[in-house]
Amino acid sequence: MMAIAGAAGPAVEMVRMFQLELEHFEKLDGQPLTFEGKANRLSFLLRQNLPAAMQGLVVMPIFAGYDHEKSRGRIYKFDITGGRFREADFYADRLGRQGRAGSLKMVLHHTELAREQVIERGGRGR
Numbered sequence: 427m428m429a430i431a432g433a434a435g436p437a438v439e440m441v442r443m444f445q446l447e448l449e450h451f452e453k454l455d456g457q458p459l460t461f462e463g464k465a466n467r468l469s470f471l472l473r474q475n476l477p478a479a480m481q482g483l484v485v486m487p488i489f490a491g492y493d494h495e496k497s498r499g500r501i502y503k504f505d506i507t508g509g510r511f512r513e514a515d516f517y518a519d520r521l522g523r524q525g526r527a528g529s530l531k532m533v534l535h536h537t538e539l540a541r542e543q544v545i546e547r548g549g550r551g552r
Contacts, residue, residue: 427489429490433478433482435483436483437485437487443471444471447467448464460495461493461495465489468504468510469504469508470508473507476507479506484506486504486505486506500512
């Protein structure tokens with residue numbers, strides 16, 4: 427899963443490029459890219475967008491998913507330079523332009539849940 431805040435045009439284009447690169451890698455290598463590899467590719471795409479970001483077309487993704495190698499969910503946030511920061515078990519950020527009213531959204535994953543429990547909850551958070 428990838429959620430993006432920022433300029434809509436570059437964000438949509440980045441998602442398309444990211445999907446295309448992952449499909450291309452899988453076709454060439456015959457196997458999916460690791461979760462860590464996917465995070466690295468997203469970081470690279472952000473670095474490529476830096477000139478546009480410096481002109482105000484900022485794209486800020488959150489990348490979350492299940493890491494099969496580590497057998498657990500993982501969440502990464504990025505800065506505009508492509509810097510990657512792994513979160514422990516959650517990520518919170520302000521909503522709206524300049525975080526109006528101090529509202530928060532929170533993305534959680536629970537390490538104690540079985541696959542079936544996660545599917546049953548269907549993204550309801552807790």
